[in-house]
Amino acid sequence: xxxxxxxxxxxxxxxxxxxxxxxxxxxxxxxxxxxxxxxxxxxxxxxxxxxxxxxxxxxxxxxxxxxxxxxxxxxxxxxxxxxxxxxxxxxxxxxxxxxxxxxxxxxxxxxxxxxxxxxxxxxxxxxxxxxxxxxxxxxxxxxxxxxxxxxxxxxxxxxxxxxxxxxxxxxxxxxxxxxxxxxxxxxxxxxxxxxxxxxxxxxxxxxxxxxxxxxxxxxxxxxxxxxxxxxxxxxxxxxxxxxxxxxxxxxxxxxxxxxxxxxxxxxxxxxxxxxxxxxxxxxxxxxxxxxxxxxxxxxxxxxxxxxxxxxxxxxxxxxxxxxxxxxxxxxxxxxxxxxxx
Amino acid sequence: xxxxxxxxxxxxxxxxxxxxxxxxxxxxxxxxxxxxxxxxxxxxxxxxxxxxxxxxxxxxxxxxxxxxxxxxxxxxxxxxxxxxxxxxxxxxxxxxxxxxxxxxxxxxxxxxxxxxxxxxxxxxxxxxxxxxxxxxxxxxxxxxxxxxxxxxxxxxxxxxxxxxxxxxxxxxxxxxxxxxxxxxxxxxxxxxxxxxxxxxxxxxxxxxxxxxxxxxxxxxxxxxxxxxxxxxxxxxxxxxxxxxxxxxxxxxxxxxxxxxxxxxxxxxxxxxxxxxxx
Ligand SMILES: Nc1ncnc2c1ncn2[C@@H]1O[C@H](COP(=O)(O)OP(=O)(O)OP(=O)(O)O)[C@@H](O)[C@H]1O
Ligand SMILES: [Mg+2]
Numbered sequence: 306x307x308x309x310x311x312x313x314x315x316x317x318x319x320x321x322x323x324x325x326x327x328x329x330x331x332x333x334x335x336x337x338x339x340x341x342x343x344x345x346x347x348x349x350x351x352x353x354x355x356x357x358x359x360x361x362x363x364x365x366x367x368x369x370x371x372x373x374x375x376x377x378x379x380x381x382x383x384x385x386x387x388x389x390x391x392x393x394x395x396x397x398x399x400x401x402x403x404x405x406x407x408x409x410x411x412x413x414x415x416x417x418x419x420x421x422x423x424x425x426x427x428x429x430x431x432x433x434x435x436x437x438x439x440x441x442x443x444x445x446x447x448x449x450x451x452x453x454x455x456x457x458x459x460x461x462x463x464x465x466x467x468x469x470x471x472x473x474x475x476x477x478x479x480x481x482x483x484x485x486x487x488x489x490x491x492x493x494x495x496x497x498x499x500x501x502x503x504x505x506x507x508x509x510x511x512x513x514x515x516x517x518x519x520x521x522x523x524x525x526x527x528x529x530x531x532x533x534x535x536x537x538x539x540x541x542x543x544x545x546x547x548x549x550x551x552x553x554x555x556x557x558x559x560x561x562x563x564x565x566x567x568x569x570x571x572x573x574x575x576x577x578x579x580x581x582x583x584x585x586x587x588x589x590x591x592x593x594x595x596x597x598x599x600x601x602x603x604x605x606x607x608x609x610x611x612x613x614x615x616x617x618x619x620x621x622x623x624x625x626x627x628x629x630x631x632x633x634x635x636x637x638x639x640x641x642x643x644x645x646x
Numbered sequence: 647x648x649x650x651x652x653x654x655x656x657x658x659x660x661x662x663x664x665x666x667x668x669x670x671x672x673x674x675x676x677x678x679x680x681x682x683x684x685x686x687x688x689x690x691x692x693x694x695x696x697x698x699x700x701x702x703x704x705x706x707x708x709x710x711x712x713x714x715x716x717x718x719x720x721x722x723x724x725x726x727x728x729x730x731x732x733x734x735x736x737x738x739x740x741x742x743x744x745x746x747x748x749x750x751x752x753x754x755x756x757x758x759x760x761x762x763x764x765x766x767x768x769x770x771x772x773x774x775x776x777x778x779x780x781x782x783x784x785x786x787x788x789x790x791x792x793x794x795x796x797x798x799x800x801x802x803x804x805x806x807x808x809x810x811x812x813x814x815x816x817x818x819x820x821x822x823x824x825x826x827x828x829x830x831x832x833x834x835x836x837x838x839x840x841x842x843x844x845x846x847x848x849x850x851x852x853x854x855x856x857x858x859x860x861x862x863x864x865x866x867x868x869x870x871x872x873x874x875x876x877x878x879x880x881x882x883x884x885x886x887x888x889x890x891x892x893x894x895x896x897x898x899x900x901x902x903x904x905x906x907x908x909x910x911x912x913x914x915x916x917x918x919x920x921x922x923x924x
Contacts, residue, residue, distance in 0.1 A: 334815075514786045515774040518767060525762040532722055532758035534743035534772025592762040 333641050337586030338598030340637055344584075344630075345605050352612035359612055362491035368604075368611050373496045374399075374562055376603040377555035378574055379581040380507050381432075381548030383599045386582050387511075388524040388544050389591025390446030394435060395552055396574030397457035402428035403556035404465040407566030410476050417478030425553030431457055432549015436542040454575070462568055469567040475560070483561025496558040503551060508596045520544060525592025580627060581606055584634040588642070605630065650675050650731055653695045659904035664886055667699045671734060673870050674750075674839055679718050679728035688714040690894040691728070696839065701861060701871045703881040706891030706914055712874045713755050715891060716841050719872075720752045721745035732838070743772060751836035753828045755843040755874075761817035765809055766790075766797040768816055769831045800834040804860055808853060821848040826857075833860055840864050841872040846880065858884050878907045890914050 323331065333339055352359040378395050385392045406424025409415045415423075431453070438449040472480045485494035511517035519540045522530040531537045560566050571577070585602030587594025606627060613623045652675075655668055672695040681688045689711050696702050704712050717723040719730060721739030730737050732748055739745045742752070759768050770793045776782030777789045794812045801809055806826050809819065816824055825848050832840050842861070846854040854877075861884050864871050875881050881888060882902045890897040890913050897913050898920030905913070909923040 509785075513788055513790075515776075515788060516786070518763065518771070518774065518788070521762055522760045522771060525760050529756070529758040529760055530771075532742050532752075532754050532756075533760070533768075534741075534746050536741070536743065592760070 330641060330643075333637070336595075337588075337593065337638070337641060338595050338601055339586075341585050341598055341601045341605060341634070345601050345608065348605060348608045348612065352608070352615070356612060356615045359615055362489055364611075364615075366487075366490070366492040368607055369497050370492075370494055370562060371611060372603050372607040373494070373500045374555055374559045374571060375574065375577045375581060375606070376600060377500050377503055377558055378552060378578040379585075379599045379603050380503055380596065381551040381555075382578040383582050383585075383587055383594065383596055384507070384511075384520065384544045384548050385446065386524075386579075386587055386589060387520050387591060387594055388541055389527075389589075390439065390524075390541075390544075391450065391579065391589070392435070392545075392548060393447065393450040393575050394431070394454040394457055395548075395578050396571060397454045397461065398428050398431045398549060398552040399556045399559065399574060400568055400570065401431060401457045401461040401464075402553045403559055403566045403570070404461045404470075404568060406479060406556065407470040407475060407560060408465060410479055411470055411474050413476070417476030420476075421478060421557060424556060425550065428553030428556060429546060429550045432552065433542070433546045435549070436545030439545065440538045440541045465566075465568050467568055469565050472560070472564045475566070479557065479560050480564070481561060482558045483564060494561065496561050499554065499558060503554065504596060504600055507551075511596055516540070516543070521592050523591075577603075577606060580631050583638075584630055586634070586638065588638050589635065590642075593638075593642075602634075650677070650734070653693060653899075656901070656904060659901040660886070661903065664700075667697050667886065670698060672696055673698045673733055674719070675731045676715075676719060677729045679715065679725045679730070681714060681718055681723055681725045681727075687894050688723075689718065689725070692891070692894075692896050693728075694889055694896070694899075696870045696872060698838075698870050699865055699868050700886040701865050701873055701884050703885035703888045704872060704874045704891055705876070705878070705881060705888060705910065706897075710891040710914075711894045712891050713843055714894075716752065716843055716872060716874065717754075719745075720750055720841055722752075722754065746772065746835070749836065749838035750841065751832035751839070752841040753825075753832045753843060753845050755847075757824055757828045759816050759824055759828055762815060764813045764815050765801075765819075765827055766794040766812040768827055769793075769797040769800070769812075769834065771831075773835065801830050804830055804833055805856060806830055822850060822853055825849055826853065829857055829860065833864060836864065836869055839870045839872070843874045844876065845873070846875065846877060854880070878910065881910075882907055890920075892916060 358364055378399065382392055382395055402424045405427045406420045409423060410417050410420035435449055435453055438444055439446050482496035482499060483494055485492055511520060519535045522535050523537045523540050527537050559570060563570050581603035582599050583589060584605050585598030587598060609626050610623050613626065652672065674696040677693045678691045679689050680691050692715055706712050714723065718725040721742045721744045724740060737748060760771065775789045775793055777787045781787040798812045808823050808826050816827060825845060829842065829845050832842065846857050849857060858880060861871055861873060885902055888900050888910060890900065892914060900910060900920060905923055909918065912918040913920055913923060
């Protein structure tokens with residue numbers, strides 16, 4: 306096709322001049338994680354200027370450790386939100402899994418590895434159950450996970466009797482993710498390493514495999530995906546199951562981080578994970594978003610919380626700041642969606 | 647091989663140079679297909695034969711059951727009753743993917759493209775190709791570059807100039823360009839039957855002409871084409887036979903030489919029957 310005389314109207318159209326704002330919109334459309342990255346950098350600079358202790362190796366290590374659990378949960382949440390679903394049972398699944406593995410291994414009751422495997426299996430099955438309810442009974446994910454949120458929480462409490470299990474009663478394997486290594490004052494835990502691995506693996510799966518492509522397709526337009534030959538239900542079922550598996554691993558990280566298995570650890574896990582996903586540029590309407598955005602989103606949430614607390618700002622103001630961030634993020638998403646070629 | 651009795655053909659209404667198409671057995675047959683949606687009857691016992699190398703047009707008023715018919719043939723709907731045979735073998739398509747695996751490609755009326763994915767991803771959706779070697783077999787890694795290149799090639803082969811950049815997201819395309827993507831996908835991968843449900847509805851004059859050209863190309867390469875259209879001049883231009891769908895049933899099968907457009911429309915609306923008009 307060498308002829309220039311047949312240039313289509315379409316090509317003509319795309320060469321039209323765009324205003325700077327339209328260009329920004331276009332860039333963000335292709336790279337939805339750009340705006341959260343910018344926000345993260347702004348937050349870093351602001352806290353660096355206002356708080357001398359913020360950008361120090363030890364502070365950064367603590368920031369990452371605090372981010373680890375929510376960042377892990379947010380991977381599962383991202384998968385589900387990409388399919389235009391939502392998971393309100395993240396925290397409940399993690400706590401259930403954590404209480405199961407800790408109770409089983411308590412005071413040498415069961416080898417750590419076996420307890421860990423059973424605990425993670427519980428989380429995986431919990432995810433599968435959510436998936437079955439969504440795909441087979443065709444209930445909206447919001448309703449399904451609202452129900453299982455209560456169910457899993459109740460089971461965890463009944464099972465554990467509401468009591469915490471201290472790290473000293475647990476085998477080393479269950480605590481090991483809280484241990485780590487330091488590079489000077491900058492301390493990384495094995496839990497952080499595991500989170501990085503989860504991100505690397507899932508980012509590969511989402512961007513480089515057919516399964517990942519189907520996740521986006523199902524989330525964007527489930528009926529078109531089905532007509533195009535995508536096994537929509539199987540993909541959805543897989544997404545909820547993999548999310549459950551990841552929540553199980555998050556439970557393991559949490560024991561190491563908290564130094565105990567506690568039924569009411571991280572009470573805001575649901576909102577924190579959803580917030581990280583949304584701030585990270587993943588659309589609540591499905592089909593759009595990147596895992597790297599979620600990682601940045603989780604870091605933003607923690608950076609604000611950590612930075613503001615170092616500034617001595619009251620807890621209530623930190624919550625308020627998070628709320629404002631979420632609304633801004635969703636507003637930006639809506640704007641990006643209106644992009645023209 | 648086939649034990650299914652053919653539906654009668656009016657041989658005198660088929661031009662001599664096209665008559666050889668009907669010597670072989672039909673590639674696709676449907677008998678007494680029925681489906682209802684709750685109390686709404688979608689199809690009330692519809693039969694059709696589709697031959698290799700022919701264009702079978704399906705016309706009918708809105709709601710006559712044209713889309714429902716082809717959805718039953720292509721696995722999008724599971725008919726309540728009736729039988730479908732492909733090359734003489736009974737088939738039970740439970741999902742659109744089953745029909746595609748059997749060589750039937752469809753452009754549905756609602757297009758079934760994924761706006762968030764790019765053009766190449768849409769063309770290869772459901773039939774992704776993996777990298778060679780360990781990257782593909784163990785890590786299941788997609789051959790994105792290869793698929794993009796081949797997508798560009800097939801679009802070019804089809805003479806579609808309105809879509810150019812294969813990595814452009816489909817949502818940034820116009821309605822007509824999206825339609826071109828959907829048609830290109832069906833044309834590139836159909837190996838036995840290509841079904842097009844109003845493929846020119848959103849297209850300009852030039853682009854419609856291209857789609858009709860493509861339909862003729864597919865037919866000449868030995869595929870069977872089902873074309874649903876409300877555009878009578880298009881139908882009379884490319885069709886070998888015309889299946890008239892009316893109120894969920896088949897009101898008759900005519901050819902562009904046996905009846906003119908006015909008579910076709912009259913049968914479609916129930917003003918005449920095939921016999922009156924002949
Ligand atoms: N999924 C469905 N649920 C309920 N009713 C349906 C469904 N699909 C089709 N119908 C009904 O079946 C009948 C035939 O519809 P169909 O879409 O096949 O018409 P059509 O001939 O393709 O019309 P058009 O020219 O408008 O595309 C209509 O009465 C429609 O309401
Ligand atoms: Mg229709």
